[in-house]
Amino acid sequence: MPMPEGRAGLDERAWPRWISVLGRSRAKGRAMSIEFCGLTLVHPIINGSGTFDAIAARRVFGDALLADFPFSAYVSKTITLEPRVGNPPPRLWETAAGLINSIGLPNKGLRGYLAEDLPQLAEIVAGAGAAAGRGPVPLITNVMGASAEELSTLVGACEERPEIAAIELNVSCPNVKTGLDIGADPVQLEQVVSTVRNRTGKPLIVKLTPNTADVAACAQAAEQGGADAVSLINTLRATALAPRRSGQRAGESDGRAGESRGLWLGGGSGGQSGPAIRAVALAQVSAVAALVGVPVIGMGGVQSAVHACDLIDVGATLVAVGTESFRDPAAGSRIALGL
Amino acid sequence: MPMPEGRAGLDERAWPRWISVLGRSRAKGRAMSIEFCGLTLVHPIINGSGTFDAIAARRVFGDALLADFPFSAYVSKTITLEPRVGNPPPRLWETAAGLINSIGLPNKGLRGYLAEDLPQLAEIVAGAGAAAGRGPVPLITNVMGASAEELSTLVGACEERPEIAAIELNVSCPNVKTGLDIGADPVQLEQVVSTVRNRTGKPLIVKLTPNTADVAACAQAAEQGGADAVSLINTLRATALAPRRSGQRAGESDGRAGESRGLWLGGGSGGQSGPAIRAVALAQVSAVAALVGVPVIGMGGVQSAVHACDLIDVGATLVAVGTESFRDPAAGSRIALGL
Amino acid sequence: MSEAPFGRRLLTVTGVDELGAYRVLRVADRDMPQSGWQAGDLHPGQFAMLTAVERWGGGEGERPYLPRAFSVARRTDSEAHFLLEDVGPGTQRLCELRAGDQLWVLAPLGRGFTPPSDGRRALLVGGGVGIAPLAIHQDTLVGGTGAGPQDLQAPAGRVPGVEVTVLLGFRDSSRATGAALLDRAQVATDDGSVGHHGLVTELLAAEIERDPHAIVYACGPAGMLEGVRALCERTGTSAQLALEAGMACGYGACFGCVVPKRGGGYLRVCVDGPVIDAAELEHVDAHAGGAGGTR
Amino acid sequence: MSEAPFGRRLLTVTGVDELGAYRVLRVADRDMPQSGWQAGDLHPGQFAMLTAVERWGGGEGERPYLPRAFSVARRTDSEAHFLLEDVGPGTQRLCELRAGDQLWVLAPLGRGFTPPSDGRRALLVGGGVGIAPLAIHQDTLVGGTGAGPQDLQAPAGRVPGVEVTVLLGFRDSSRATGAALLDRAQVATDDGSVGHHGLVTELLAAEIERDPHAIVYACGPAGMLEGVRALCERTGTSAQLALEAGMACGYGACFGCVVPKRGGGYLRVCVDGPVIDAAELEHVDAHAGGAGGTR
């Protein structure tokens, strides 16, 4: 579906409020700051769920992580009701300008998350805020459930924890066998969102699936269901085959057809991320921002401030960085500083 | 949706028949040949619709094109009932490992195609076949209509022309304002296909849209509607913004947010093709081949024999080359020879 | 006009010379036809699609990926020359090439200039890298006795007694250095650092005044071409414009390189052009502009 | 074990030396801690994520894109050394680096070896590029008097009187040349061209027979590591295995680098390893194998 003209940053008034703030503040050399669903963020760059384990990073980098925390809000990896060990390896495949992952949402489950991870995350975001002479970096918990009931339980439990500033619903993870993908059907999606909406007063973000016919319709459904914001794009469904000879390079093979070859990823198929999906992300974010009134978190292949600005110019309020953090753990700060 | 194991070329018996032929024939140094919907093709590489204008190429390259015709069957660009001039420029944007196009299906319309283009194409495929001491290279005409009625008229007209060996229905072009995308809804798709099915005895190929929640379900619908084959993937919906300063390089900008910037493509949004979509194509072709019984034409980012074999190994019978032909007009032969 | 062989040819760079703000890329090529006006000849204004064999299809920002279009600027009996301006990742990569490096070349492509009929004067008007096709046009018209290197064989195309006037416009002096590519060029610069201080179209207006029957051959930035087109429309002077457009294929396959045609519809610059009769265009829009491909 | 500074560091290549089938990449680095066993030290077995600044993130086949993981093979007071085997686009690119080229380095990462307690003997068992972490392990245990270069300062970690035995297995003689990286190594080759004709695990079995209380430190191809693991399980010998896995980040962010844990679940090689106690594994599977990342 082509984009209505007059959108995509063509229209001054269409820009998110903070940009003018940013403009002024840069002039005055002050730090920018953004309102997002009642939260105040110091810049528009956050992490994509599941792409930055702050607990592991704290162990690896120590206090240096807190001193230079790269994100203005921190999004947890996806939490499910029951613990998951994740998919068997291999879980990664490098593609043309990108990455396919088939991680399988490993997590300790709701109970384990609340008991073990949340306190540590709370300490990290508090430390990161303190290092900058501010309050804690807002902590967003991402949850996924196969049904409205599961999601309600998850959201209800998060509602009770003051450490959690906002909740993101993952209705879109392509590489887990949840059977039907609720996020792909607007009708189902609206029902689910409105059900869980009643379980929390915290800002509710719906992370849409890109693997759908009309992502804007899904975004509208989420909004009608009561979402305070939407985020996109998640990874595109993708897969890879095992290389023919180990060590053999792409393009190098004489490519004999019909050799018996298996799927590379332990999980069978996975999700494509990185630069390869950037233009698809820009189109989906643009289509969604043109249709919904709630703020949009844009992501997909962002590597630089230019890419972040593209998403902002088509209507995103915040921009999330995922795969680029694997190449450069400080990518978030680098991009925020470039704005 | 992850792929059922036991598929994806793991199972000897799952390979298309021609591969064993190919295996044998290579040993004996004979040319391979493939049965496809009753047509006999000399190798499995054809062109993607709209990516090789044989009439223009004949003018540019002369008889050399016939002597080394790169494809074992030739697919026309999409023909519509009425003539179309296509989208205003710019129509192209180069992306990370790929291309976005917003061409807008320029064509002379059914009458103009049958009267002016078809005879020239027929002469070219005959010449190409003759140069190899064979009959004409099978000519496949790709048609698109906004409704079952339009498609029926188009298919009916093609049915009457003996030069046309097979018909491909484009129910998936993302960068034209056809309103609803019939290809994305299995129910609608099955109705449309079964309607036009009655209008022709020629092999009917349905080119699926990749911009859908469940491409395998769409493929199944096409099969139930009476399709003799399915082809995928078409381009992924994508867009781009005009560069900030002309001549400015990607990644080079300091990326000031909020500068007023328009969409780059004259058509607003477009379709992503090339290496960037290769892994998505592999997943979709794999999912479709696992579910349908009819032959599958796989395409998306194919640049080498390795990439073609990947698609064949997950169940494709033929492989189409699109964007790579822009980089190398003889890409089709190069890839076929590498098999 | 000559047909291109089907498929890219793998050629070797013989050298890259600096020419002010530009580079001259020299490629060893004995197979491309010599320039001239006959069917089998290389017509001035025809172009090539170039791809570096190494480091193309990736890099920071993952570009360049597609081949890039360049006019043949000069044809010697052993080399083809291209004039490059570094405006982005593709031209930057090509400017980095060194003697011995390899290049994929698809050429010659497109429709070139047609020679002036019955001894009419040829007014060659160009700007920026747009001077490239004018250089080989001059070589061909006058028999290569101009600024061409010594081994430039007298082309088949020599038009006896044709009078050629060259008018070139540049932004500044470092670009004006490019004028050396042609013989006896009158130069205009935007900043007045070299020659006439102002637009080349001002020089053109004077020349047309003097000789209304002259034929104009122009290549340059969109603004300049539109100026030339408008001027020639007013004065009824016939003009052949060498256009540019963002291209993916260069041989008519992608339908990406279009410019609006007078009276509606579009022309493919790669096969209907790049040289298009000014009368076929209502205006030259920003995207059909001179140096800078898709600009 | 030392923490890594947050963020990649931009370092300069001082040289790339040939070592049979391998290359030794030397990088100027005064900031990385010296090797030893204290909290702030670089522990033998820790690794770095490397990215070439130029020509990374594209190229034919558009790879490499992600950084690549390499054990620190040696730490001098001014340089960090890495042992490279060209097995694909990333290692190929790194092998092409020359003195003066720049590199992004994220290091030190992961958990390294722990020293042998109460004077027990250290059996260092390696194969292929898996010998890299064993080299710095030996340097550290014996105080760098081994095969290390002259400027190798005596590391803090010297374990007085520790006995170190080195057993290395290679496919052929050009790879066996790599054994020079360590001191007094017994070598086995698959083709018998150098040293023992057979598997290094055969040499290991003999050593364990002689001294059942020795501690095994192993790094190499999956097959070899599994052989070592199975052998040590039978003989009740304690073993520390340095594993590999395809990695995207190297610091625990992507959860991509897992190996199955004994009793279920997975370990992240980059943060729970790369050095993992053999007792924690049921088996070393093909993807956790020595030289060759994701192989």
Ligand SMILES: Cc1cc2nc3c(=O)[nH]c(=O)nc-3n(C[C@H](O)[C@H](O)[C@H](O)COP(=O)(O)OP(=O)(O)OC[C@H]3O[C@@H](n4cnc5c(N)ncnc54)[C@H](O)[C@@H]3O)c2cc1C
């Ligand atoms: C027939 C013809 C003949 C030509 N002859 C010459 C010649 O002789 N000498 C010469 O120097 N040039 C010539 N050109 C122009 C040349 O082809 C372009 O300058 C070149 O393609 C630029 O590529 P680039 O990668 O260097 O820069 P790009 O960035 O690709 O191109 C620069 C312009 O392209 C646009 N652009 C930026 N990013 C993108 C993107 N991602 N996708 C699409 N467009 C983008 C912007 O407008 C930018 O200003 C000719 C062009 C044509 C069509």
Ligand SMILES: Cc1cc2nc3c(=O)[nH]c(=O)nc-3n(C[C@H](O)[C@H](O)[C@H](O)COP(=O)(O)OP(=O)(O)OC[C@H]3O[C@@H](n4cnc5c(N)ncnc54)[C@H](O)[C@@H]3O)c2cc1C
């Ligand atoms: C902790 C650790 C320490 C290491 N230390 C060293 C060392 O000291 N020296 C050394 O030489 N190596 C070392 N390695 C291995 C090294 O990281 C790999 O050899 C390197 O990553 C290979 O990258 P490549 O691009 O050269 O080849 P790749 O092709 O990326 O890797 C080769 C293997 O990866 C798989 N593969 C092929 N294509 C892909 C793809 N598209 N996506 C994902 N996997 C693919 C295949 O199994 C292939 O055989 C270490 C690895 C780890 C985890």
Ligand SMILES: Cc1cc2nc3c(=O)[nH]c(=O)nc-3n(C[C@H](O)[C@H](O)[C@H](O)COP(=O)(O)O)c2cc1C
């Ligand atoms: C390794 C990996 C793990 C991910 N895990 C999650 C997850 O747990 N939950 C989720 O909602 N998205 C997850 N994502 C999707 C990212 O949050 C993001 O939407 C996507 O990667 C696109 O952004 P990018 O191109 O910048 O990576 C994951 C992505 C990657 C690469």
Ligand SMILES: Cc1cc2nc3c(=O)[nH]c(=O)nc-3n(C[C@H](O)[C@H](O)[C@H](O)COP(=O)(O)O)c2cc1C
């Ligand atoms: C410039 C361009 C024009 C296209 N035109 C058509 C078309 O007219 N009809 C159609 O069905 N597909 C069209 N396609 C889609 C291709 O046939 C193919 O499905 C897609 O490009 C993926 O293959 P590739 O990555 O090899 O290019 C077009 C693609 C490109 C790049």
Ligand code: FES
């Ligand atoms: S460049 Fe492809 S049609 Fe002209």
Ligand code: FES
């Ligand atoms: S490499 Fe990313 S978690 Fe280990």
